[in-house]
Amino acid sequence: MATQSSRAAARLMVAPSVIVLFIWMIVPLALTVWFSFRIYRLLSPDRNGWAGLRNYSWFLNSPDFWLAITNTLLLVGGVLAITIVFGILIALLIDQPVWGQGPLRILVISPFFVMPPVAASIWENLFMHPQNGLFAAVSHAFGWKPILFMESYPMSSVIFIVAWEWLPFATLILLTALQSLSSEQLEAAEMDGAPAISRFRYIVLPHMIRSITVVVLIQTIFLLGIFGEIFTTTQGGPGSASTTLPYMIYKQAVIAKDIGRAAAGGIIAVILANIVAYFLMRSMGKNLDA
Amino acid sequence: MGKIVLKSVRKSFGEVDVIPGVNLTIDNGDFVVFVGPSGCGKSTLLRLIAGLEDTTSGNIEIDGKDATALPPAKRGLAMVFQSYALYPHMTVRKNIMFPLKMAGMDIGEATKRADAAANVLNLTAYMERRPGQLSGGQRQRVAIGRAIVREPAAFLFDEPLSNLDAALRVSMRQEITELHQQLKTTMIYVTHDQVEAMTMADKIVVLNAGRIEQVGSPLELYNKPDNTFVAGFIGSPKMNLIEGAEAAKLGAKTIGVRPEHLDVVSSGGWEGVVGLSEHLGSDTFLKVETTQVGTVNVRASGEMMMRHGDKIHLQPQAGKTHRFGTDGKAMA
Amino acid sequence: MARSVTTQRKVLFTASAWFVALLIFFPVLWTILTSFKTEASAVASPPEFLHADWTLVNYADVWARSDYPRFFLNSVIISVGSTLLGLVIAIPAAWSMAFVPGKRTKDLLMWMLSTKMMPSAAVLIPMYLIFQRTGLFDSRTGLVLALMLMNLPVIVWMLYTYFKEIPGEILEAARMDGASLRNEIIYVLTPMAVPGIASTMLLNIILAWNEAFWTITLTTVNAAPLSAFIASFSAPQGLFYAKLSAASTMAIAPILILGWFSQKQLVRGLTFGAVK
Numbered sequence: 001m002a003t004q005s006s007r008a009a010a011r012l013m014v015a016p017s018v019i020v021l022f023i024w025m026i027v028p029l030a031l032t033v034w035f036s037f038r039i040y041r042l043l044s045p046d047r048n049g050w051a052g053l054r055n056y057s058w059f060l061n062s063p064d065f066w067l068a069i070t071n072t073l074l075l076v077g078g079v080l081a082i083t084i085v086f087g088i089l090i091a092l093l094i095d096q097p098v099w100g101q102g103p104l105r106i107l108v109i110s111p112f113f114v115m116p117p118v119a120a121s122i123w124e125n126l127f128m129h130p131q132n133g134l135f136a137a138v139s140h141a142f143g144w145k146p147i148l149f150m151e152s153y154p155m156s157s158v159i160f161i162v163a164w165e166w167l168p169f170a171t172l173i174l175l176t177a178l179q180s181l182s183s184e185q186l187e188a189a190e191m192d193g194a195p196a197i198s199r200f201r202y203i204v205l206p207h208m209i210r211s212i213t214v215v216v217l218i219q220t221i222f223l224l225g226i227f228g229e230i231f232t233t234t235q236g237g238p239g240s241a242s243t244t245l246p247y248m249i250y251k252q253a254v255i256a257k258d259i260g261r262a263a264a265g266g267i268i269a270v271i272l273a274n275i276v277a278y279f280l281m282r283s284m285g286k287n288l289d290a
Numbered sequence: 291m292g293k294i295v296l297k298s299v300r301k302s303f304g305e306v307d308v309i310p311g312v313n314l315t316i317d318n319g320d321f322v323v324f325v326g327p328s329g330c331g332k333s334t335l336l337r338l339i340a341g342l343e344d345t346t347s348g349n350i351e352i353d354g355k356d357a358t359a360l361p362p363a364k365r366g367l368a369m370v371f372q373s374y375a376l377y378p379h380m381t382v383r384k385n386i387m388f389p390l391k392m393a394g395m396d397i398g399e400a401t402k403r404a405d406a407a408a409n410v411l412n413l414t415a416y417m418e419r420r421p422g423q424l425s426g427g428q429r430q431r432v433a434i435g436r437a438i439v440r441e442p443a444a445f446l447f448d449e450p451l452s453n454l455d456a457a458l459r460v461s462m463r464q465e466i467t468e469l470h471q472q473l474k475t476t477m478i479y480v481t482h483d484q485v486e487a488m489t490m491a492d493k494i495v496v497l498n499a500g501r502i503e504q505v506g507s508p509l510e511l512y513n514k515p516d517n518t519f520v521a522g523f524i525g526s527p528k529m530n531l532i533e534g535a536e537a538a539k540l541g542a543k544t545i546g547v548r549p550e551h552l553d554v555v556s557s558g559g560w561e562g563v564v565g566l567s568e569h570l571g572s573d574t575f576l577k578v579e580t581t582q583v584g585t586v587n588v589r590a591s592g593e594m595m596m597r598h599g600d601k602i603h604l605q606p607q608a609g610k611t612h613r614f615g616t617d618g619k620a621m622a
Numbered sequence: 623m624a625r626s627v628t629t630q631r632k633v634l635f636t637a638s639a640w641f642v643a644l645l646i647f648f649p650v651l652w653t654i655l656t657s658f659k660t661e662a663s664a665v666a667s668p669p670e671f672l673h674a675d676w677t678l679v680n681y682a683d684v685w686a687r688s689d690y691p692r693f694f695l696n697s698v699i700i701s702v703g704s705t706l707l708g709l710v711i712a713i714p715a716a717w718s719m720a721f722v723p724g725k726r727t728k729d730l731l732m733w734m735l736s737t738k739m740m741p742s743a744a745v746l747i748p749m750y751l752i753f754q755r756t757g758l759f760d761s762r763t764g765l766v767l768a769l770m771l772m773n774l775p776v777i778v779w780m781l782y783t784y785f786k787e788i789p790g791e792i793l794e795a796a797r798m799d800g801a802s803l804r805n806e807i808i809y810v811l812t813p814m815a816v817p818g819i820a821s822t823m824l825l826n827i828i829l830a831w832n833e834a835f836w837t838i839t840l841t842t843v844n845a846a847p848l849s850a851f852i853a854s855f856s857a858p859q860g861l862f863y864a865k866l867s868a869a870s871t872m873a874i875a876p877i878l879i880l881g882w883f884s885q886k887q888l889v890r891g892l893t894f895g896a897v898k
Binding site for chain 1: 631632635636638639640642643644646647649650652653656664665667669711712714715717718719721722724730733734736737738739740741742743744745746747748749750751752771774775778803828831832834835838839848849850852853863866867870873874877878880881882885888889892893894896897
Binding site: 341361362363364367369373376377379388392393436440 | 792798800801805809
């Protein structure tokens with residue numbers, strides 16, 4: 001298919017994207033590394049100089065940091081667990097002979113298209129609000145005291161909201177994979193005498209492993225960077241109860257205006273992302289052809 | 291117009307030498323068929339001539355000029371692809387006129403040519419349709435029409451009939467042959483079907499693993515195969531190739547007798563028992579287990595009431611036994 | 623299946639499926655309903671489902687506020703702009719990777735995917751500072767650039783998978799027909815690629831519209847799109863529920879509708895072609 005002339009043209013055409021992405025990767029990252037070793041605070045511009053590892057040790061010694069790491073992992077793990085388990089169940093349900101599969105899908109995928117601040121705002125105000133929210137109204141109806149979601153269970157509330165947003169994505173991917181399973185395989189299994197549970201375990205589930213892998217990978221990439229929902233609802237509070245690593249970096253950068261520290265946090269986030277990516281790729285690499 | 295010469299053309303993909311080296315002359319007006327088993331390099335050779343692949347080394351001359359470095363657009367050749375490769379978003383008319391548009395031809399002239407080509411190919415009624423609305427045979431003709439309007443030095447066909455059903459294949463085969471008689475342009479045709487090769491070609495090039503095994507007219511290849519490969523490839527059912535004692539008797543490593551050259555006799559010759567028998571009415575095909583030469587296929591004319599288990603005697607016709615030496619090549 | 627499914631089973635599954643689907647959709651539905659209520663009705667206790675005071679005044683109020691149309695316009699400009707810019711860069715790249723793949727094409731694609739793994743928070747600092755210094759802070763241009771960078775890998779990948787589905791032979795035929803590279807792209811490739819390009823555009827407009835990191839951190843007043851607006855609106859007041867709902871509904875309606883039509887694109891685009 002290729003000849004010399006077309007190959008030369010091809011290289012030229014890939015160049016802009018590669019250059020753009022390369023600059024996008026290298027320049028900001030290099031700057032972040034540089035800043036992480038400096039003393040640089042927007043509020044004290046006179047104090048300047050080499051910080052060595054001080055910014056990093058601040059993080060490692062700060063209990064808020066370890067809380068943030070925990071929260072980040074809780075967020076990612078929690079959302080993954082909820083979305084995949086329920087995603088499979090809902091996908092199985094919709095794949096059954098049901099009326100109106102089209103409208104069903106539309107209803108189920110809707111949360112994904114609601115922008116994060118709106119999603120968070122809806123849940124926080126219309127549902128979880130202790131005075132005016134629906135949950136409060138339900139509690140009153142039963143004579144219970146309304147739960148102070150954002151105050152008492154901030155991280156769980158955030159996890160719940162994000163899971164609601166991402167459940168459609170998982171469901172859609174898994175449903176697509178489910179529907180790509182040829183009915184002939186299942187029919188052959190039925191003729192071989194396999195009951196429904198076995199058919200699920202030995203044929204359906206293995207077929208879906210690949211797409212489950214993809215869901216885990218893609219969602220992890222996005223979940224590590226969740227920001228809008230936290231900004232809109234708890235601002236990382238109360239205190240630091242619902243602060244994740246990205247949010248902590250944001251607080252350092254924009255609120256404390258400590259550039260050096262925020263940069264160090266950023267590098268730690270990159271390291272964390274790479275560790276997660278490494279383990280993910282390793283354990284799931286076998287499930288993918290690509 | 292239409293003389294193509296390949297000089298020591300070599301093509302490798304990375305480490306693999308797909309075509310170790312080919313020398314070939316195609317004269318103007320020839321209908322040349324490249325034939326061989328899957329993976330023998332025939333399509334690769336065609337694509338090298340077309341310019342869709344670069345040669346690793348060697349020269350390709352078209353009408354005396356070195357075309358090795360020329361891109362496909364500048365070689366003056368036209369290609370009909372196996373999948374027809376019609377432009378799905380254009381009407382038949384636009385498809386056929388596309389090459390003329392690329393050449394910058396005046397639209398009036400281009401329309402005339404397109405209509406003429408459509409006429410030859412019985413496509414006039416379909417000019418405003420899209421490829422998606424056409425049958426396989428019609429699409430095939432549009433692809434040919436697109437090639438004809440360019441009045442190329444040579445036509446290149448890459449297994450054009452493979453995607454058609456059997457009956458359509460036979461009629462399209464004849465149409466292409468008639469087209470060649472009409473246009474008298476060089477045609478290079480690639481196929482794995484040796485029946486197509488035998489019926490259509492002026493000259494057949496038999497390829498095996500990137501090497502030319504033999505070049506010749508259909509009857510030359512049939513009557514005088516150069517080696518066991520060609521002997522076994524040309525002719526259906528395959529020539530019976532026999533080794534062992536019977537071959538040694540004639541001073542050869544291998545002897546070959548075509549199924550149609552074995553006579554059924556009442557006694558003598560090779561003795562055997564009928565294994566399978568296929569009765570087509572016009573011919574009878576028998577698979578016989580013989581004592582002297584193992585399993586052989588026999589083709590007898592007309593009906594022959596032989597069945598599984600019957601005893602039979604076979605005798606090769608005089609002068610129709612081919613002898614091949616230890617190197618696989620034909621012995622004089 | 624050879625046997626027919628019993629109606630009983632079908633009813634059972636249908637009821638369960640619809641129950642679950644409505645449960646999931648309920649928050650959106652509730653928001654839309656609330657947007658049409660008066661403020662008093664919106665916070666009424668017990669909550670009113672059907673017997674509320676219905677009104678359109680909230681929409682008029684929110685839209686009439688001088689800010690809202692501007693935020694809306696910003697969202698449109700930023701999402702469409704970043705997508706178009708991304709397409710301009712990505713189409714040639716995806717073309718060459720799909721049709722003239724080299725030894726390192728696969729690696730290149732994987733590398734592009736990996737750039738998406740870089741946490742945005744890590745480069746917040748340099749982006750923040752660079753944008754401040756170059757005057758791109760709180761500007762639509764700046765956001766268009768930032769979002770284009772975020773989505774470029776997705777755009778390239780999506781186009782790549784669509785281009786790969788175009789039969790290479792058709793492009794070869796164009797070459798044999800005498801088309802130069804330019805003509806090949808204009809007359810043959812682009813018309814055949816239009817559906818793929820449209821799908822890519824659709825998905826990326828959605829992704830850019832919903833982006834909630836750079837749109838919040840790199841804007842203050844001028845370039846803030848709807849995501850930033852809602853995020854700050856939703857602060858402790860919580861009193862103007864009906865208006866909040868109206869603002870939210872308007873913010874999500876376009877994307878919600880676009881999204882309903884782009885399920886297939888979503889699957890292909892966000893899984894980087896792994897699931898189709």
